[in-house]
Amino acid sequence: MTASLASIDPFLEDALALLGPRGLTCDPELVSPWLTDWRGRFTGKARALASPANVEELSQLVRLCGQHGVPIVPQGGNSGMSGGATPDQTGEALLLSLRRMNHIREIDAEAGRVTCEAGVVLQTLHEAAEAQDLRFPLTLGGKGSATVGGLISTNAGGSQVLRHGSMRALVLGLEAVLADGQVFSALTPLKKDNRGFDLKQLLIGSEGTLGIVTAATLRLLPAVAERVVIWAGVSSLPAARTLLLHCEAMEGETLEGFEVMPQASIDAVKDHMPAARAPLEGRHAWHVLIEVVADRAGAATLRERCEAMMADAFEKDLLEDAAMSASEAQADAFWLIRETVPAAERARGPAVQHDISVPVEKMPAFVEITAPMLEAEFPGTEAIAFGHLGDGNVHYHVIAPQVTDGKAWNANEGKAISRRVHDLVTQWGGSISAEHGIGQLKRDELVRLGDPAALYMLRAVKQALDPQGLLNPGKLI
Amino acid sequence: MTASLASIDPFLEDALALLGPRGLTCDPELVSPWLTDWRGRFTGKARALASPANVEELSQLVRLCGQHGVPIVPQGGNSGMSGGATPDQTGEALLLSLRRMNHIREIDAEAGRVTCEAGVVLQTLHEAAEAQDLRFPLTLGGKGSATVGGLISTNAGGSQVLRHGSMRALVLGLEAVLADGQVFSALTPLKKDNRGFDLKQLLIGSEGTLGIVTAATLRLLPAVAERVVIWAGVSSLPAARTLLLHCEAMEGETLEGFEVMPQASIDAVKDHMPAARAPLEGRHAWHVLIEVVADRAGAATLRERCEAMMADAFEKDLLEDAAMSASEAQADAFWLIRETVPAAERARGPAVQHDISVPVEKMPAFVEITAPMLEAEFPGTEAIAFGHLGDGNVHYHVIAPQVTDGKAWNANEGKAISRRVHDLVTQWGGSISAEHGIGQLKRDELVRLGDPAALYMLRAVKQALDPQGLLNPGKLI
16 A cells, blocks of 8 residues: 555554554555455455454554444455455445464364464364364365354354354354454353353354454364265155164264255266266265264274164165265265265356255255245246255255346346245244355345344344444344 | 232232232242342342243233333242342342243154243253153252253353253253343254354343343253263372373263362261261372263163273373272262262351362362462461362362351451452453352452453443343342
């Protein structure tokens, strides 16, 4: 940023004095890559891009924003799915990158804990844990860019939630800068602490609207010593759920993934990635990926136990066919098919996508009942679901009729379909955002469908902790 | 209540019309037992005792209180440890009993869940779960009176937190009446739900200051099929912690209790309950109770695995002596000694008691360093600690010098000692209330020692959700 630019904006002048040229820029080449969200749905403008070096700088910057009335849009890896880190069109907001605050402050291997700053990338965290023969048990597609701060602010999920939970379950301590610049510091992990309600929980999943997460103490687990991935074919989604119950009963402590995909998605993967080899030769209404892992203590018997579990499942007629990974490479190959489903589905043409949950036991019925209903109500569409059956969370796509102008369809019929899907989910007691958050993408739908008492609480707490409304305005609430 | 009493208090007149005579009383015989807290430290006055029959009645009652400006003190089993359910001396408050709302609405055995009202007593919940071959894995001394609503409002702990967590970890869904009478209803359990920050978490541990919990959906686990309780003698508290790490490494998934007691507490139990037989013949600086449990799947091998775990511990010189329960009766007898420690310690004479936590790995050093420090600073006192080492949470008693007027000592030196203990805990990054909550007992200490940003957040949220300040005034904040 040139000095002249700063001098015409008193806020930027003060911010530049505080952060220095490394910490503040208006250079469009540096700023613009961060003004569009990961999925390319939202593009905004920003007054500048701030990258404070530490929590003290950030605290002072937030005070400065308060004095000048400047809105702040916090951003980690900019890989969110709901536009929660993209500023609006006014250009009023300061885009705040946490990426420079990327130190791993401490790993306590014996206690199984890491304290790291908000800007640490998930992949880096994985590697740091592995170097200590430990692991951080949350992972997702964007792990090369997603940061700890963003993962906490959105309470991220991913493919390993079944056993170890979403981000919320892995946060032991937290540090954040509040709207008035105060630093809330609760990094020390206490297993028991009843000094009032748990303030950490307010910041987890609040999408930067109540405070800016600057660091966290996270749970680490013993490294995976052995892993078996099983691919099974079943005749229906209820059958998949029965298989899930069977696996939970036999290997509840080692079962870490239970993903479902319809045959149509497997076909789409084959079209999209011709080199992919389906684990099973035959066709099955639903395909299931089951991941079972053990640390060193349980590794020796894992494979044998998996074989027993699957033999028992065969005997009880819980599946049509199954294959078990014989190597790490094969385990990865099985996962690659699952991970390719979203891209393969997108390649099939225009679609509206939904990230929804209902109570776990209701998901098979939800899909079986609502998919034909939607296809009848919106002729020519195809409704498909895939994902985390074990969490009651599927990604629910409704594909446009063929030969459709995608953009126009999305804006009209697509919007109507999404409203219908969200209505149905709400009727079934579910959530219109299982793991992707609300951001700006689903804000209006949350207002339309949210429980009035819940909306009242969300707004009252927001007003209480950010009375000027400067923290990530226009997101969530 | 006579009609004449109601007619001189317009609020009572309206409340009586709403609740009927079963739901409202001023009869001192019916009210007074609930005006003194469990430990007999606080006695208050109340305008009346209200016992609504259901959430709709409660919602209307709360609206009525708002209109008349009447404070509300919610109460479950009145077995809290910090006076959180006892009204103040003014007699302005309505004492609100949730005990009539005691229906178990639904048990879903397959999904491992129960939905029950706030007034369900913990013991009743245990029995209802057992009838379905399940269990609710939280228990504590007051289980015959403590209610689900009180347990949630105080985020209760107990002796089985090590593996399954405090109440917070067991709440899957919640229903509550807010300060303006709105009903917040989030009973449907969703494994994943990212519609903003998790509002349930605000109510858990808020001691009735933000809303009145009326019902909850709770997690149930498979019933215990086999249980082994081990009693070990070790030479020091760090040695106890090393033994804990050993047990966690070998039986992390089955280890449910790890309690420590000094030899002095065992001697006190023998004095207090002469029939008690110490599990070990010799004397040891510290005694450890280890509980390991398995459901049906793991039951067959549990005892054998425990034997291996203990043989390995002997070989590695991690303990001085150990005994393993051979029957359920013996397991109960081991626990009885542990459970008698608080009463036996109280029988030794006047003492100040503290419910504190520090990070788990620091607790041995905390006790070893601070106990002699306190005994030196306050000559004639004896500082002892016992309890949940696995949670970094001990009950820390400082016993008065012999031949002391307990009441005067408690009010003077005792108070100074408590301040000192809380100062030390705060210096070590710990909590002045690990599991008993703040209530009215520790409110001033929380204000004195709390992180300013945390106090600011507690107060801002309280003000936002209860602007009239009618929900349990004078408690927590």
